[in-house]
Amino acid sequence: xxxxxxxxxxxxxxxxxxxxxxxxxxxxxxxxxxxxxxxxxxxxxxxxxxxxxxxxxxxxxxxxxxxxxxxxxxxxxxxxxxxxxxxxxxxxxxxxxxxxxxxxxxxxxxxxxxxxxxxxxxxxxxxxxxxxxxxxxxxxxxxxxxxxxxxxxxxxxxxxxxxxxxxxxxxxxxxxxxxxxxxxxxxxxxxxxxxxxxxxxxxxxxxxxxxxxxxxxxxxxxxxxxxxxxxxxxxxxxxxxxxxxxxxxxxxxxxxxxxxxxxxxxxxxxxxxxxxxxxxxxxxxxxxxxxx
Amino acid sequence: xxxxxxxxxxxxxxxxxxxxxxxxxxxxxxxxxxxxxxxxxxxxxxxxxxxxxxxxxxxxxxxxxxxxxxxxxxxxxxxxxxxxxxxxxxxxxxxxxxxxxxxxxxxxxxxxxxxxxxxxxxxxxxxxxxxxxxxxxxxx
Ligand SMILES: Nc1ncnc2c1ncn2[C@@H]1O[C@H](COP(=O)(O)OP(=O)(O)OP(=O)(O)O)[C@@H](O)[C@H]1O
Ligand SMILES: [Mg+2]
Numbered sequence: 001x002x003x004x005x006x007x008x009x010x011x012x013x014x015x016x017x018x019x020x021x022x023x024x025x026x027x028x029x030x031x032x033x034x035x036x037x038x039x040x041x042x043x044x045x046x047x048x049x050x051x052x053x054x055x056x057x058x059x060x061x062x063x064x065x066x067x068x069x070x071x072x073x074x075x076x077x078x079x080x081x082x083x084x085x086x087x088x089x090x091x092x093x094x095x096x097x098x099x100x101x102x103x104x105x106x107x108x109x110x111x112x113x114x115x116x117x118x119x120x121x122x123x124x125x126x127x128x129x130x131x132x133x134x135x136x137x138x139x140x141x142x143x144x145x146x147x148x149x150x151x152x153x154x155x156x157x158x159x160x161x162x163x164x165x166x167x168x169x170x171x172x173x174x175x176x177x178x179x180x181x182x183x184x185x186x187x188x189x190x191x192x193x194x195x196x197x198x199x200x201x202x203x204x205x206x207x208x209x210x211x212x213x214x215x216x217x218x219x220x221x222x223x224x225x226x227x228x229x230x231x232x233x234x235x236x237x238x239x240x241x242x243x244x245x246x247x248x249x250x251x252x253x254x255x256x257x258x259x260x261x262x263x264x265x266x267x268x269x270x271x272x273x274x275x276x277x278x279x280x281x282x283x284x285x286x287x288x289x290x291x292x
Numbered sequence: 293x294x295x296x297x298x299x300x301x302x303x304x305x306x307x308x309x310x311x312x313x314x315x316x317x318x319x320x321x322x323x324x325x326x327x328x329x330x331x332x333x334x335x336x337x338x339x340x341x342x343x344x345x346x347x348x349x350x351x352x353x354x355x356x357x358x359x360x361x362x363x364x365x366x367x368x369x370x371x372x373x374x375x376x377x378x379x380x381x382x383x384x385x386x387x388x389x390x391x392x393x394x395x396x397x398x399x400x401x402x403x404x405x406x407x408x409x410x411x412x413x414x415x416x417x418x419x420x421x422x423x424x425x426x427x428x429x430x431x432x
Contacts, residue, residue: 176314178310210335210339212339212346213398213400213401214342214346216398217397217398241331241332241335242335244335245336245339245408248336248404249339249408250400250404250407251400
């Protein structure tokens with residue numbers, strides 16, 4: 001008669017949970033700072049219950065069976081939340097790997113026949129290894145979400161609009177200008193134009209490493225939108241190598257005011273606002289410094 | 293007599309998502325710096341590379357690029373080969389004209405890349421895919 005593996009596991013359910021908990025609590029890498037023992041016990045117990053509910057003698061052979069969807073789902077959500085909480089991949093992976101050790105241990109105690117033991121162990125290994133893999137996939141997905149969120153945050157903080165003068169805004173762009181970034185820049189710029197009543201905006205691209213046709217198109221769009229708001233837009237910080245590349249690429253920036261430096265853009269802005277920056281005359285400085 | 297091109301090193305990179313473009317450009321830059329390509333040529337190469345990578349993404353759902361360091365006589369250069377299995381280009385000559393775009397864009401990517409590179413080759417077959425090869429010589 002074939003050994004009923006599910007029967008063994010169900011009979012030993014309480015002891016499996018206990019041993020698994022003990023292993024986890026004894027482990028040096030236990031993250032008591034990130035998860036309480038009660039939560040860990042609840043997670044562990046839920047996983048065992050779900051696993052034993054779905055496991056039967058037939059699907060034991062078939063790790064890809066859709067029967068295991070609830071187990072995989074549960075593991076994925078645990079793994080995702082652990083990735084977000086800051087668990088390391090090792091800590092996350094040890095969770096399911098620890099369960100495998102306990103299950104194999106139980107089989108070793110319950111099955112006497114060597115061949116049978118080897119055979120069933122192999123199946124349990126395969127099944128739980130499959131779970132481990134999906135745990136890792138979910139973990140990586142969780143980390144990617146964290147990275148994406150941070151990217152969004154960086155995009156937002158890295159587009160400050162500076163009021164350099166009454167009526168003049170400056171916007172230093174640093175990094176790559178993709179569609180999402182352009183959207184953020186455009187929105188902040190347009191809002192700031194309205195709020196500050198500015199009539200000139202300087203886009204400084206000294207910090208943009210590559211100006212390809214996509215970036216150029218984004219810049220052109222931003223300039224047109226600024227114009228629609230009734231403000232003038234100057235692009236500054238065009239490095240010599242970028243200028244040569246733009247020409248070869250065939251991008252026509254003739255309709256836009258461009259300056260090589262932020263300083264010359266500012267000067268242009270002052271001129272069109274009919275402001276003047278002058279050095280103080282030496283004698284008037286001296287007359288103030290000289291004691292009477 | 294034609295001087296033969298010698299392959300010095302080779303690397304492959306897949307470009308499948310928007311986020312792959314910047315790391316790809318950085319890799320090209322590393323290669324260009326290694327052969328002491330000047331800043332202007334570096335910028336031209338990287339910009340051409342950026343255009344072709346973006347085309348692959350936009351029109352063919354991505355593809356593979358091989359980055360090679362090559363030498364011909366005393367000259368060294370970077371050769372990039374972009375291969376995709378997208379829809380192909382119906383009229384390559386038309387696609388190489390300034391301003392032609394099926395994507396409501398500026399239509400400067402292909403012709404611009406050709407002007408920025410030292411050498412340019414394109415093969416495209418409808419339903420099979422597109423292959424674009426560019427070379428930029430360190431001093432070319
Ligand atoms: N890898 C490709 N696969 C299929 N079609 C392509 C590919 N690359 C370019 N094309 C076609 O060639 C046209 C011209 O490409 P090009 O890069 O010059 O312009 P664009 O991508 O439309 O605009 P831009 O690059 O200026 O933003 C594209 O609109 C597209 O129809
Ligand atoms: Mg293009």
